[in-house]
Amino acid sequence: MQSIDPRFTLGRRGLLAGGAATVGLLALEALEAEVQAGVRKGRLPRKVDVVVVGAGIAGLVAARRIRSAGHSVLVVEARDRVGGRVLNHELPTGGTIEAGGAFVGPTQDHIKQLAHELGVATFDEYATGKNVYLSSLLGRMEFTGTVPPDPTILLDAALALKRLNAYASELPVDAPWSHPRAAEWDSVSLGDWLRRNTVNSRGIEKLIQSWTQPGFGADPDQISLLFVLHYIACSGNETTPGTFERNSDTVGGAQESRFVGGSQRVPLELARRLGKRIALNAAVTRIVQPAHGRIRVHTRRGKVRARRVVVAAPPKQVLGIGFSPAMPAGRQALLQQVQMGRLMKCDAVYDKPFWRDKGLTGFGIAETGAVRVAFDNHVADTGHGVLLAFVGGSAWQQFGNRSLEERRAAVLEGFARMFGEKALHPIDYTEHDWTREQWSGGGPTAIYPPGVMSTHGQHIRTPHGRVHWAGTETSTYWTGYMDGAVRSGERAAQEVLDTL
Numbered sequence: 403m404q405s406i407d408p409r410f411t412l413g414r415r416g417l418l419a420g421g422a423a424t425v426g427l428l429a430l431e432a433l434e435a436e437v438q439a440g441v442r443k444g445r446l447p448r449k450v451d452v453v454v455v456g457a458g459i460a461g462l463v464a465a466r467r468i469r470s471a472g473h474s475v476l477v478v479e480a481r482d483r484v485g486g487r488v489l490n491h492e493l494p495t496g497g498t499i500e501a502g503g504a505f506v507g508p509t510q511d512h513i514k515q516l517a518h519e520l521g522v523a524t525f526d527e528y529a530t531g532k533n534v535y536l537s538s539l540l541g542r543m544e545f546t547g548t549v550p551p552d553p554t555i556l557l558d559a560a561l562a563l564k565r566l567n568a569y570a571s572e573l574p575v576d577a578p579w580s581h582p583r584a585a586e587w588d589s590v591s592l593g594d595w596l597r598r599n600t601v602n603s604r605g606i607e608k609l610i611q612s613w614t615q616p617g618f619g620a621d622p623d624q625i626s627l628l629f630v631l632h633y634i635a636c637s638g639n640e641t642t643p644g645t646f647e648r649n650s651d652t653v654g655g656a657q658e659s660r661f662v663g664g665s666q667r668v669p670l671e672l673a674r675r676l677g678k679r680i681a682l683n684a685a686v687t688r689i690v691q692p693a694h695g696r697i698r699v700h701t702r703r704g705k706v707r708a709r710r711v712v713v714a715a716p717p718k719q720v721l722g723i724g725f726s727p728a729m730p731a732g733r734q735a736l737l738q739q740v741q742m743g744r745l746m747k748c749d750a751v752y753d754k755p756f757w758r759d760k761g762l763t764g765f766g767i768a769e770t771g772a773v774r775v776a777f778d779n780h781v782a783d784t785g786h787g788v789l790l791a792f793v794g795g796s797a798w799q800q801f802g803n804r805s806l807e808e809r810r811a812a813v814l815e816g817f818a819r820m821f822g823e824k825a826l827h828p829i830d831y832t833e834h835d836w837t838r839e840q841w842s843g844g845g846p847t848a849i850y851p852p853g854v855m856s857t858h859g860q861h862i863r864t865p866h867g868r869v870h871w872a873g874t875e876t877s878t879y880w881t882g883y884m885d886g887a888v889r890s891g892e893r894a895a896q897e898v899l900d901t902l
């Protein structure tokens with residue numbers, strides 16, 4: 403994340419006077435230092451039982467499970483850090499926020515259980531008071547619940563969400579392409595479907611953008627209806643069917659809580675335990691599976707031989723790896739045709755969370771501008787307030803390539819329209835653009851344009867010989883989320899363990 407307020411270019415040590423919040427900061431620094439000190443230096447081992455490609459949550463979870471079953475494992479990671487799309491940002495004003503994945507909610511049992519085992523606690527997202535909705539037609543409104551009380555869209559929205567939930571409830575989460583209407587639902591984008599099925603389609607599209615831009619880094623026209631239905635179906639678990647509300651809501655939904663000390667503590671704690679079984683700066687360039695003998699994994703730090711490989715890199719990054727023999731054509735087509743969402747997170751830090759005094763939650767939706775969706779992103783102990791804007795999809799297209807100063811002004815203006823003039827005067831501003839991350843290629847997840855899931859979706863998890871696939875995009879529940887990453891790592895590890 404980059405910070406542009408010159409008052410906050412202090413080194414971390416300059417903040418020691420800051421009190422309780424810096425205790426957490428030091429603990430985090432110590433954890434990061436321990437991970438960096440513990441990872442493998444020098445030559446890679448000649449051979450291991452399993453190589454895992456990628457030290458995001460999925461890869462680390464897979465490695466942990468394989469190791470605890472008594473097999474040797476090496477995680478090879480392209481970056482100089484662990485965590486992938488999960489990255490903490492330490493605020494110069496005190497406290498830790500997340501540049502990437504942050505929120506967890508009900509039915510995300512696997513990430514919650516893992517965090518519990520690792521000693522990483524959660525806290526509730528602030529949700530006391532009213533939300534704000536900025537309509538270009540009706541102006542500013544305050545509301546509670548999921549849908550703003552805009553009479554021009556209320557009925558349309560209620561009916562559309564009911565139908566989306568009903569269709570999603572029919573989809574098998576592990577094989578959405580097998581549903582009898584899969585081809586039909588995959589032939590249209592969510593935007594097309596909304597235009598055909600709502601009266602005030604422009605109003606509904608604007609509202610739904612405030613879900614798709616942070617949730618997918620995309621607009622309704624860019625994502626297939628089948629993909630969206632699958633995403634909704636995935637927003638649950640084996641006993642609780644997924645719903646739109648569980649995906650979109652704060653209380654009772656996927657934005658219900660966050661991790662104390664930031665979500666990157668989860669991969670850091672996993673990495674601390676794996677120690678020298680992780681090699682950083684070791685991007686995989688080529689994976690060769692001979693007919694007999696071990697697989698050869700070529701990395702920028704040398705070659706390792708393995709009996710099995712788990713690839714836990716994002717879809718587009720997998721395409722950058724040379725496979726011999728080549729991946730099946732269907733899987734290549736799938737990876738070529740999915741896209742990464744375009745998303746950045748912009749945070750403004752304030753002396754106090756002034757919106758709370760006005761009875762506002764800090765959650766806001768706007769039909770226009772840089773801040774289409776805002777959240778209260780506070781950190782404990784500091785007393786400061788933090789507002790978070792997701793700038794994704796067409797909002798990213800509009801503002802992502804502007805100068806930092808211009809974007810900052812647009813974001814603060816967006817907060818001010820929602821919460822008042824005080825929003826124009828933060829004590830710090832910081833942002834992180836995931837489209838500029840070489841090893842993620844965007845975020846928060848891969849998105850399916852129309853026509854891809856029904857034709858190539860079935861290749862998402864099928865192993866390629868002795869190479870197995872992990873990563874949140876391969877999960878059957880909470881795909882696209884940290885919970886999906888954990889589940890995918892567990893599943894891929896089990897596939898491997900069944901063969902060793």
Ligand SMILES: Cc1cc2nc3c(=O)[nH]c(=O)nc-3n(C[C@H](O)[C@H](O)[C@H](O)COP(=O)(O)OP(=O)(O)OC[C@H]3O[C@@H](n4cnc5c(N)ncnc54)[C@H](O)[C@@H]3O)c2cc1C
Pocket residue numbers: 455456457458459460461478479480481484485486487488501502503504505506684685686687714715716719720722723745746747836841842844845846847872873874875882883884885887
């Ligand atoms: C802005 C943003 C907000 C988000 N918000 C949330 C949220 O609130 N809640 C939530 O649950 N999820 C959220 N997510 C999504 C969540 O972060 C991801 O689903 C999850 O972290 C993915 O984990 P993963 O292990 O599958 O993949 P990644 O985290 O992408 O890990 C893959 C790893 O593979 C490495 N790699 C890539 N190519 C190679 C190669 N050739 N060789 C070696 N290594 C390679 C990468 O460097 C990376 O470390 C968000 C994501 C973003 C970007």
